[in-house]
Amino acid sequence: MAIKHAAWTHGLGVELETSSWTALRQGYYTTVTPSSEGTFGWVHFVIPTPVIVDDIRLKPQTAMIRFSTGSTAKITNFHVYDGEMKIAEYNDLSLTGNLQFIGRAVxxxxxxxxxxxxxxxxxxxxxxxxxxxxxxxxxxDFYA
Structure with missing residues (x-):
């Protein structure tokens, strides 16, 4: 099945849920660091969303991220939302490394x-x- 639409957003658009954390936005990525107030938290990406294309409601198939971590940081949860509905949930992860490309099925x-x-x-x-x-x-990635 061919991709009908692929939508990406740059790392500069990441939103921090933990207000005490720091986000250093540079031309090529955003570096997120913790504060002494908390070492676990959430970051969010808003994905430009084509809801209907050529009179067909699209279906998300794969959600993906690109990132690098320091040696003592990891991504432990990967959730995908459509509005208020959580439509994919991956927990207990340990995603780490330099220039990683990780995809999860929806x-x-x-x-x-x-x-x-x-x-x-x-x-x-x-x-x-x-x-x-x-x-x-x-x-x-969205499919028809």
């Missing part, structure tokens, strides 16, 4: 209704120089 042949987002749980070991995640981009 199950159940879901038809897009409202607008898509990817939410990532991030765990740091503390506030050492190796506690960071650089978010490069996030996207979703």
């Amino acid at each position: 199950p159940n042949n879901h038809q897009v209704l409202w607008g898509m987002a990817i939410s990532l749980g991030v765990q740091f070991s503390g506030t050492a120089p190796t506690d960071y995640v650089q978010f490069i981009s996030a996207g979703i």
Whole structure:
């Protein structure tokens, strides 16, 4: 089945749920670091969402992220939302490394209704120089 639409957003658009964390936005990514107030939190990507193309409601098939981590940081949760509905949930992960490209399936042949987002749980070991995640981009492939 051919991709009908692929939508990506740059890492500069990442949103922090934990207000005490720091987001250093540079031309090629956003570096997120924790604060002493908390070493676990959520970051969110709003994905530009084509709901209907050529009179057909699209279906997200794969959600993807590009990132790098310091040696003491990891992504532990990968959730996908359509509006207020969580349509994919991957937990207890340990995603780490330099220039990673990770994709997760969006199950159940879901038809897009409202607008898509990817939410990532991030765990740091503390506030050492190796506690960071650089978010490069996030996207979703859509099929008819």
